[in-house]
Amino acid sequence: MNTKKIYKTFLALLYKDIVVFNKRWIYRSIDALVWMIAILFVAHYIMPLFGITDPNYGTFTLIGNLAVWGLLEMLTSIAMFLGDLQGDKAITYYLSLPLPSSMIFIEQACASAYRSMASSLLLLPLGKLMLGDSFVLSNINWPHFIIAFCIINLFYGFFTIFVASYIPDLAALTMVRSRIMFPLWFLGGFQFPWKMLYKVCPSIAYINLCNPVIYIMDGLRSTALPTENYLPFWNCMGMLIFFSIIFSYLGVKKLQQRLDTL
Amino acid sequence: MSSNLLLSIQNIKKTFTTNVKTIRALKGVSLDIYQGEILSLLGVNGAGKTTLSSIISSLNPPTSGDILYEGKSIYQDLIDYRRIIGFCPQKPNIDAMLSIEENLYFAGRYFNVPEAEIKKRAQLLMKKFNLTQYATSKGSILSGGYKQRFLLARTLMHQPKIVILDEPTVGLDPHIRRNLWDVIKELKNDGVTVLLTTHYLDEAEYLSDRVCILDKGVIKLIDTPKNLKETYNQDNLENVFIELIKEDANIDEY
Numbered sequence: 001m002n003t004k005k006i007y008k009t010f011l012a013l014l015y016k017d018i019v020v021f022n023k024r025w026i027y028r029s030i031d032a033l034v035w036m037i038a039i040l041f042v043a044h045y046i047m048p049l050f051g052i053t054d055p056n057y058g059t060f061t062l063i064g065n066l067a068v069w070g071l072l073e074m075l076t077s078i079a080m081f082l083g084d085l086q087g088d089k090a091i092t093y094y095l096s097l098p099l100p101s102s103m104i105f106i107e108q109a110c111a112s113a114y115r116s117m118a119s120s121l122l123l124l125p126l127g128k129l130m131l132g133d134s135f136v137l138s139n140i141n142w143p144h145f146i147i148a149f150c151i152i153n154l155f156y157g158f159f160t161i162f163v164a165s166y167i168p169d170l171a172a173l174t175m176v177r178s179r180i181m182f183p184l185w186f187l188g189g190f191q192f193p194w195k196m197l198y199k200v201c202p203s204i205a206y207i208n209l210c211n212p213v214i215y216i217m218d219g220l221r222s223t224a225l226p227t228e229n230y231l232p233f234w235n236c237m238g239m240l241i242f243f244s245i246i247f248s249y250l251g252v253k254k255l256q257q258r259l260d261t262l
Numbered sequence: 263m264s265s266n267l268l269l270s271i272q273n274i275k276k277t278f279t280t281n282v283k284t285i286r287a288l289k290g291v292s293l294d295i296y297q298g299e300i301l302s303l304l305g306v307n308g309a310g311k312t313t314l315s316s317i318i319s320s321l322n323p324p325t326s327g328d329i330l331y332e333g334k335s336i337y338q339d340l341i342d343y344r345r346i347i348g349f350c351p352q353k354p355n356i357d358a359m360l361s362i363e364e365n366l367y368f369a370g371r372y373f374n375v376p377e378a379e380i381k382k383r384a385q386l387l388m389k390k391f392n393l394t395q396y397a398t399s400k401g402s403i404l405s406g407g408y409k410q411r412f413l414l415a416r417t418l419m420h421q422p423k424i425v426i427l428d429e430p431t432v433g434l435d436p437h438i439r440r441n442l443w444d445v446i447k448e449l450k451n452d453g454v455t456v457l458l459t460t461h462y463l464d465e466a467e468y469l470s471d472r473v474c475i476l477d478k479g480v481i482k483l484i485d486t487p488k489n490l491k492e493t494y495n496q497d498n499l500e501n502v503f504i505e506l507i508k509e510d511a512n513i514d515e516y
Contacts, residue, residue, distance in 0.1 A: 002341075005341075009372050023359050024359070087353075097373070261321065262320060
């Protein structure tokens with residue numbers, strides 16, 4: 001087995017998915033922008049009228065939504081994967097390539113991560129444009145932000161193949177949205193940091209440590225907002241890497257079993 | 263012929279287990295495939311031909327048995343084996359967002375064809391399969407026949423020794439089918455070994471050096487179309503096949 005050749009095949013496949021996505025990049029970016037404009041408009045211009053006057057609320061919302069965009073993109077990636085299994089079955093062609101099947105599935109996860117990263121690239125500049133002086137770019141710890149952004153989206157990629165491996169068909173996608181994604185999202189610190197939840201209800205806060213979204217939210221927010229309010233950055237990244245390994249292992253095994261591959 | 267032995271399929275068994283039942287799709291299939299021949303796998307639905315071709319393509323593992331390529335088990339180095347295989351699936355799974363030539367370029371890259379070689383090879387194949395006019399068009403605009411031509415071109419980008427065609431002409435108009443037959447014949451002339459799965463007996467008769475008739479997961483017959491017609495005293499392969507089915511029905515009734 002020639003490792004270098006396998007590596008080149010893997011990269012060629014990933015590059016193909018990147019080229020394919022880049023042709024649609026503008027449309028997916030517009031989707032993300034429309035979504036963020038609506039949210040920031042409410043958070044920054046309407047919520048203060050209801051008494052939310054914290055100057056960091058806009059940034060809190062922006063970063064939280066940036067963190068959660070990949071979770072929404074997962075639905076698209078899962079739909080693409082299941083649509084292919086039920087339709088053209090491009091996966092059978094990929095499984096005939098000189099790559100172990102596990103690497104085909106890992107490539108799918110990486111491609112999914114790229115799609116959510118690339119489609120959310122314009123969200124930060126948009127946030128600056130809408131929030132103005134209340135979003136201070138120099139407050140962001142950029143190296144941490146970039147590391148978190150990459151790890152979070154890779155996590156989403158691996159979580160995508162894990163979820164997709166257990167979903168029987170496209171019709172079950174609504175179940176994923178309502179039974180898996182929505183609870184993870186809303187209980188995962190989308191509107192509150194973990195430490196705040198801990199103050200109010202420690203038992204639920206501890207249970208919530210099993211929810212990977214809490215590490216996504218706290219991890220990314222800690223790069224742009226006062227760090228003492230959030231879980232430690234490296235703990236969050238460590239946990240996300242841990243969850244990524246678990247989900248990739250389980251997802252790959254399940255897909256190999258489901259597609260009966262070598 | 264034995265000196266040209268390319269693949270030796272040895273006692274392949276395949277069992278699918280679901281929650282409700284166990285299906286024995288292949289019950290010990292053994293056959294040899296020779297360099298440069300066209301071998302057709304025939305059989306009624308559920309006979310096991312797609313299962314067998316998927317196992318030979320290395321898409322699925324057998325439950326037991328082995329496949330030897332040049333005397334060595336393919337499972338010892340599956341990745342290297344895949345480099346000599348060209349799998350052409352039944353469904354025209356072209357990447358619709360890419361042009362025809364981009365699709366071909368990527369097919370070459372997947373198999374590590376040198377970059378300088380890829381463009382030459384893609385141009386050659388597009389010319390051979392009359393796809394040049396669609397080179398910059400997206401795959402989605404191709405008609406069924408051209409999609410199938412494209413799939414064959416993609417399969418040949420890395421110059422495989424064995425091409426596995428899974429029902430390549432299903433759903434195509436008769437004149438397009440004929441056209442594809444010529445293309446498949448050309449593969450043989452180029453020294454490529456072709457394993458063809460088909461439902462069309464006229465196709466198998468026209469193209470094949472040998473046909474392998476599978477029935478309920480076992481090889482019922484394997485021979486040249488000419489010998490089969492002589493043995494069963496029939497003028498075409500379709501009648502041979504019908505005779506075989508009648509025999510089966512009689513045995514079942516008995």
